[in-house]
Amino acid sequence: MSHExxxxxxxxxxxxxxxxxxxxxxxxxxxxxxxxYRLGASWGAEGPQAGYFPFYIGLIICISSAVVLGQSLAxxxxxKSVFVQREQLRQVMIILLPSTVYVLxxxxxxxxxxxxxxxxxxxxxxxxxxxxxxxVVGVAVSSVTxxxxxxxxxxxxxxxxxEALLGY
Amino acid sequence: MEEITALFHGFAxxxxxxxxxxxxxxxTLGVIIGVLPGLGGANGVAILLPLxxxxxxxxxIIMLSCIYWGALFGGAITSILFNIPGEPWSVATTFDGxxxxxxxxxxxxxxxxxxxxxxxxxxxxxxFTFLAPLVAKFxxxxxxxxxxxxxxxxxxxxxxxxxxxxxxxxxxxxxxxAMAAVGIDIVTGQLRLTFELxxxxxxxxxxxxxxxxxxxxxxxxxxxxxLSFSGQTARINTRIVIETWKKLPRYWATSIRSCVIGCWMGxxxxxxxxxxxxxxxxxxxxxxxxxxxGTGELEGVVAPETAAHAAGTSALLPxxxxxIPGSPTAAxxxxxxxxxxxxxxxxxxxxxxxxxxxxxxxxxxxxxxGLIVVLTAVPLFAAILRVPFxxxxxxxxxxxxxxxxxxxxxxxxxxxxxxxxxVGYVFKKLDYxxxxxxxxxxxxxxxxxxxxxxxxxxxxxxxxxxxxxxxxSLTTLALALLLWPFISQLKAKxxxx
Numbered sequence: 001m002s003h004e005x006x007x008x009x010x011x012x013x014x015x016x017x018x019x020x021x022x023x024x025x026x027x028x029x030x031x032x033x034x035x036x037y038r039l040g041a042s043w044g045a046e047g048p049q050a051g052y053f054p055f056y057i058g059l060i061i062c063i064s065s066a067v068v069l070g071q072s073l074a075x076x077x078x079x080k081s082v083f084v085q086r087e088q089l090r091q092v093m094i095i096l097l098p099s100t101v102y103v104l105x106x107x108x109x110x111x112x113x114x115x116x117x118x119x120x121x122x123x124x125x126x127x128x129x130x131x132x133x134x135x136v137v138g139v140a141v142s143s144v145t146x147x148x149x150x151x152x153x154x155x156x157x158x159x160x161x162x163e164a165l166l167g168y
Numbered sequence: 169m170e171e172i173t174a175l176f177h178g179f180a181x182x183x184x185x186x187x188x189x190x191x192x193x194x195x196t197l198g199v200i201i202g203v204l205p206g207l208g209g210a211n212g213v214a215i216l217l218p219l220x221x222x223x224x225x226x227x228x229i230i231m232l233s234c235i236y237w238g239a240l241f242g243g244a245i246t247s248i249l250f251n252i253p254g255e256p257w258s259v260a261t262t263f264d265g266x267x268x269x270x271x272x273x274x275x276x277x278x279x280x281x282x283x284x285x286x287x288x289x290x291x292x293x294x295x296f297t298f299l300a301p302l303v304a305k306f307x308x309x310x311x312x313x314x315x316x317x318x319x320x321x322x323x324x325x326x327x328x329x330x331x332x333x334x335x336x337x338x339x340x341x342x343x344x345x346a347m348a349a350v351g352i353d354i355v356t357g358q359l360r361l362t363f364e365l366x367x368x369x370x371x372x373x374x375x376x377x378x379x380x381x382x383x384x385x386x387x388x389x390x391x392x393x394x395l396s397f398s399g400q401t402a403r404i405n406t407r408i409v410i411e412t413w414k415k416l417p418r419y420w421a422t423s424i425r426s427c428v429i430g431c432w433m434g435x436x437x438x439x440x441x442x443x444x445x446x447x448x449x450x451x452x453x454x455x456x457x458x459x460x461x462g463t464g465e466l467e468g469v470v471a472p473e474t475a476a477h478a479a480g481t482s483a484l485l486p487x488x489x490x491x492i493p494g495s496p497t498a499a500x501x502x503x504x505x506x507x508x509x510x511x512x513x514x515x516x517x518x519x520x521x522x523x524x525x526x527x528x529x530x531x532x533x534x535x536x537x538g539l540i541v542v543l544t545a546v547p548l549f550a551a552i553l554r555v556p557f558x559x560x561x562x563x564x565x566x567x568x569x570x571x572x573x574x575x576x577x578x579x580x581x582x583x584x585x586x587x588x589x590x591v592g593y594v595f596k597k598l599d600y601x602x603x604x605x606x607x608x609x610x611x612x613x614x615x616x617x618x619x620x621x622x623x624x625x626x627x628x629x630x631x632x633x634x635x636x637x638x639x640x641s642l643t644t645l646a647l648a649l650l651l652w653p654f655i656s657q658l659k660a661k662x663x664x665x
Contacts, residue, residue, distance in 0.1 A: 014597075014598070017594070017597075017598065018598055021594060021595075021598055021600075022339075025339055025343065028343065028346070029342070029346075031361075032346045032349075032361060035360070035361050035363070036349075036360060036361070039358060039360060043628055047620065047623065047624045048620050048623050048624070048628075049356070050353040050355070050356045050358040050360055051360065052620065052623075053349070053616045053619055053620065054345070054346060054349040054360060054361065054616075057342050057345045057346050057349065058342075058346060060338065060342045061339060061342045061343060061346060064335040064336075064338040064339040064342065065335075065339050067335040068333065068335050068336055068339060071333070071335070083597065084392065084597070088392040088393075088394075089392075091391045091392050091394055092388050092391050092392050092593070094391065095387060095388065095391045095561055095562075095565070096388060096589075096590070098562070099384070099565050099586065099589075100586060102562075102565065102566075102569070103569065103582050103583060103586055106569065106573075106579070106582060107579060111569065111570065111573070115566045115569075118562050118565070118566065119559075119562045119563060119566065122558060122561070122562040123558050123559055123562070126558045127556060127557075127558025127559065129558070137559060141563060141566065145566075145570065149570070149574075153219055153222070154222075155218065155219070155574055155577075156577070157570060157573060157574070158573065158579060
């Protein structure tokens with residue numbers, strides 16, 4: 001990570017993300033401690049209660065993230081490095097958003113159809129391949145995985161209306 | 169020589185056509201995994217683990233450990249030809265490997281890298297063969313306090329040897345422990361941290377975390393860097409191999425040093441990555457041509473590769489003998505053992521002789537097979553890297569999704585994988601280490617039950633961790649490692665400037 005000051009062309013500073021992440025981790029730690037305290041984090045009739053160990057884990061999470069929080073607060077004015085450039089963020093979103101839609105697609109169309117569509121569209125739109133090449137690669141990946149999992153390994157993967165139509 | 173007899177028994181177990189086939193498949197898959205961005209050793213083994221549930225444990229561990237060897241070999245290919253480390257432990261290989269390739273000596277660099285990887289692994293396996301039974305025998309006397317202090321030592325050494333912010337290391341590790349605690353408490357049967365959500369009942373599975381953190385997270389990072397592969401071409405033929413082999417004995421001193429560094433760093437949970445850097449640094453300081461390092465010295469390829477492979481191999485020693493993995497990949501393999509119904513730890517050497525010695529024998533054979541595969545098929549593997557990113561990226565996401573789903577046949581895990589992917593990306597950028605988190609997630613339950621049993625034995629006083637010399641020295645060492653970053657910071661501040 002580069003720490004030299006950069007003229008920020010839009011983009012959140014690293015130290016701010018650091019601060020927010022530490023705050024979220026602190027919250028998670030507090031949640032862990034609170035829930036395990038509710039469960040009983042002390043010494044019961046037959047030894048340590050269920051929350052005994054995780055309660056302290058939550059406490060350590062809180063302490064360590066509080067220190068990180070303090071460290072980033074101290075750096076807040078000075079550190080000007082940018083967490084992610086706008087162009088970089090765009091690159092990340094190019095794969096992250098379609099992947100999210102893809103996972104959503106698995107729930108409705110099954111994994112084979114959505115994988116083929118995902119690969120095909122990604123190649124076509126991001127890689128500017130021809131429709132034919134994109135479709136061939138997409139369908140090929142699904143037609144290899146289908147017999148591999150459903151027949152050879154006998155591990156059923158999520159299936160949708162198309163597979164139902166074909167009798168699976 | 170009890171070990172030699174047992175080892176030959178192991179060879180007999182391994183040498184079936186089916187196992188040999190699995191070995192070759194494993195090596196090939198491993199090299200592909202090592203070459204592709206986003207599919208590392210830990211993640212690759214995690215994705216393929218569910219496929220082995222139907223195999224016998226011995227066949228399964230042969231295939232998975234061969235994937236691991238393959239990934240160790242594969243990292244060197246991308247480092248040398250493309251200046252892109254396929255795996256973190258091959259970063260140091262780029263320093264001299266890529267300049268060599270630019271000068272047209274890619275074949276020599278690759279042969280040197282593969283051969284020294286092989287030597288490193290072989291030395292580590294020989295050490296493993298004789299040391300592991302001793303460690304296991306010794307560990308048979310361990311009770312809960314001793315085990316907990318070994319766990320403590322493992323986790324504290326992350327803080328002591330890590331380079332980053334110690335509080336971030338601790339936070340990341342403790343998040344792993346907290347995730348491990350989610351679900352049904354094994355002792356009391358109570359639900360913990362489930363918040364009355366049905367999906368939380370079965371807890372977080374470490375395989376899903378590994379696939380998300382290392383797989384999806386890595387893809388996001390690669391996309392951000394805007395990967396463009398422009399590599400050197402490699403030609404390897406018998407003449408180049410033999411000529412390089414003639415040169416290698418010159419570097420015997422570097423090899424020995426690197427083996428020692430690698431074995432040591434692998435057993436303590438330092439892992440292959442710091443071992444390769446340390447070995448490169450030591451070689452540069454000790455070598456007569458140290459000032460030429462970085463411009464394409466073969467010795468600069470030999471040193472990190474030997475150490476990385478030695479460390480990668482010896483990371484399995486504490487995993488098998490104590491149930492404590494020395495690296496994230498070893499942690500995934502350990503999780504595999506549990507799923508196959510084997511309890512890692514000292515008893516494995518007593519109760520599962522076939523499995524243990526089969527694994528050790530497959531380490532010998534797997535590395536020989538690996539050397540042959542990579543030396544003969546380098547152009548093929550390099551061609552995989554030339555497949556453009558718009559094809560590779562969605563295919564890897566699909567593979568990760570399938571991998572995450574097959575862990576528990578659960579759609580929720582695929583969503584979790586995406587979340588872990590984003591977490592992995594942010595954590596990597598903010599210097600929160602991922603390895604301690606994964607190790608804590610895998611070992612959380614075991615560490616907790618060791619702690620609770622110790623507390624039961626002592627009726628709640630911590631002095632039990634100092635009740636005998638063994639537990640006492642381990643615990644003291646662990647605390648010293650934990651405090652080390654703070655002591656050295658304090659020292660630096662007190663020093664007059």
